[in-house]
Amino acid sequence: MDKLNYVPDIWAFNIYLNLLCREKMIDLALEDFHSIVKKGRDPDVVTYAIMIDGVCKVGRFNSAVGLWKEMVGKGLSPDNKACCALVVGLCEVGKVDLAYELVVEVIKGGNVEFSTLIYNALISGFCRISRIDKAQAIKLFMTKNGCEPDLVTYNVLLNYFCNELMLQEADKLFKKMERSGIRPDVYSYNQMIKGLCNTNKPDKAYLLMVNKMEADGLVDAVSYNTVIKAFCKDVILERLTSCLRIWVGRGLHQMW
Template sequence: MYKALGKHRLIYRTRISNYVKTGLVNEAVQVFDKMTQSDCRVFSIDYNRIIGVLIRTSHFDLAEGYYNEMKPVGFSLNSLTYSKFICGLCKVKNFDLISRLLNDMDRIGIVPNFWAYNMYLNLLCSENLVDIALELIRVMGEKGREPDVVSYTIVISGLCRIGRFDNAVEMWHTMIRKGLRPDNKACKALVFGLCGSGKVDLAYELTLGILRGQVKFNTEVYNTLINGFCRAGRIDKAQAIKTFMRRNGCEPDLVTYNVFLNYCCNELMLEEAVKLIEKMEGNGLEPDGYSYNQLLRGFCKANRLDKAYKLMVDKMETKGLVDVVSYNTIIRALCKTDHSKKAYNLFEEMEQKKIVPDVVTFTILIETSLKEGNSSVAKALVDQMTSMGLFPDRVLYTSIIDNLCKTGKLGVAESIFHDMVEQGVAPDVISYNALISGFCKASRVTEALSLYEDMQARGLNPDEITFKLIIGGLIQEKNLSVACAIWDQMMEKGFTLDRDLSQTLINAINP
């Protein structure tokens, strides 16, 4: 009898294995279910195998079901299956089940492998749960899985991302104190975080300072430090790092030169910028579109627009590097210097050269049209923009509405406001205030009140400006009872009327 059962068990296992090999997971599950319902004895290894398959194919609900089924009969997963299960659950962010698995592992005295721990650390930090990550780092050591460089890198990066730099630096020192040598990924995580918050000296000290000669830094680490010092206006220090990196066998790359190019253009050091482009070409590094667009921006910033256009046509176009960013840069500069006609000509030139304008292009031209009082041109540009499947953002919509209201084109402003809502761009308080202001100035306070109610229905709280506009409009219409009611609502929200308007309301109430 036992031999027969053993034979049946072997048949079931073989069928399950064959189904798994051919990717027929559902069939494998069906055979396993038949096996558990038969007279064959099922062992812990059988559950480990089927759960392992389900984890590998991301059938986590089924895996959890079998896990819950095996526990009451005294079976458990082995350390490898537990670790794989945790890794899989990290991908779907199932925190509850991960916590249960870790607690169950504690009870039976087994520990996840490094991969599982590091996957879980990465999940925690990506969700900004860094305090739990810090506790996990501590627990790893207690359980004989001392955190490795990857573990520390993940947590340091997570701490930097949420601005807890003191904790990140402390973790860095702990890693080094424990005899772990940071690799380039670890250095990049720390340097990127610290430089991003302006702590460039500290970033330099903790890497090139204390690890000089111990770590062969790559260009990413050097470039991040160079960029940090350039942003801080310390070009000499940035140049010194470039010299140091070259001396240590790490040649500056395109990114390195682009960082310096960006600095030169920001500071209007345009001769130096041109020389950098030439130096790049001399060193076998072909400047890319970003490089030339930076130089283009520099010329525009210095109001050398003819030079900028010549660079774009003579140099960039021949290299196939002219793009929408190039045109936007010159169009913006022309609009700022009141050369809107030339800007529109460039806009037409884009179409001739098959360069498709983007939201930025339209935004520049629309705002310029509004500034010049050409609301009809602005509306035509909006129509052209939307016909291309491009839509203004909330800021541009609000700017258009505000301008139309100020120039007395309330009907068009209201139409644009409705377009904004229909396109799924949610108006904010500023958007509502622009239209409310227009209605109040046009003595259409009833419509302003309707907007006031609509914004609250959408979950937006009126601000101080909203209340002042509505109350001011109601006073003009001598609708004092409603004005007083709105005043009460205003005070309930913690706002107060300015002295002049409150006195006007009091005088109107008590003539």
Template structure:
């Protein structure tokens, strides 16, 4: 009895789908190969679907194999499948093949979806391929792929890690000029990057500017980066002003905030202020931890007050169970040197 080829194609597709659903990818490959060699006509959509399956199951070599068969047949991947392919190749860092896919997309006048674009940019910066990353960024923008806040965050973070602070700030300003609101991660990338590079005043100007202007709401991570930066630079007054500002915005100081301030006070032998901070922490919802107490313990020892350090440890730390090996080593070393 005569059966149309369309029926055969439907049977092949059903068998492939059932094997994929069961996780039997090797069997699905055999059926797909059988389908391509049969009299049944295979369409571009079949290659798109199957290559998508192979990518999802990390069978990238097979995906490459079947992709190479598409062009001679006059088929091409959809933008989504290209994007999925690029993101999959990012996991194995196959830069040459990614570039081939991007060039093939250029010829088809399509660009990767924004999520694949961002994954590739992030990989390039992680691998210290800054020039390639910025070149890809330029090419994608020229072809109509508008960057989003994630794109700018990746670039700002990458440039800051490479100490390219002027370029990072330029991208920050470009993002604002495009009307893109920086989110917590974008603010964090700039604040942490600039503060680590000693550009604390600039970080404060740019980040607090967008917060004050109502363009962004940030977490304690961003505020703590600025507070830590000013403490390292000796700007305790500015650090305390940020603590006051963050409280007014509804963002409460956390354990990291207090420990940063406590570390500064202890390093500067500001014992009264350090003790006040500890008491403030004890009276608030933010309980001190072992690090908090060890900071003050070390400060007493550095100031040649081992007796005060010992008394502090016995009366404050031991009852709370906050003595660790660092505490005992600090006290022993202080008495040996006294």
């Protein structure tokens, strides 16, 4: 086409750029992307989405941010794919604040129907940096914006609450999850079991495993190992406490 002096339309450019990005030929893709305008074509939202996704997948996040700002600066409205590529890419490397900062206006605008993948990436990112207030605010907003939390959303929050030993919050979330018609999976239950065992409640963890998980066919090796380890730890502590009582009772501590 170049030899014949034919200038491809933007649709053809997008197909070519998508191919280059899939093959991880990013430098060539960027070179051709920057040559589009010189050839008399203007990149559209699809073009930017392809490029942002491509550079994110090879870890060139500064390029992704630059492309995003260029797109917004031209007055183009990011679509779900462009937002998804940017947010997921940045959140995976811990740049959750930057991801939120760049898409917050798009979220508030309400003109783009965001997928759960975008919300879940932000929720997970904020949970990883212990910003649970922000994570919960995003969960609340996604519901108001017509995007219902899914199993991944609940599991991310369950993982945080159980790791932080916030068992009351975890229990509330678990019940809300069931009321919403979302069936917990083995990961959901294992998070609850982990939380119960880490707060010295192996008996409750065992009952949850037997009465709920086994009944639904969801128990796995992780479930058993977590409970067994907790019971072993409980027995060891009990024996240690008994030894200490005898030690103190016989006055042996005074001879030490």
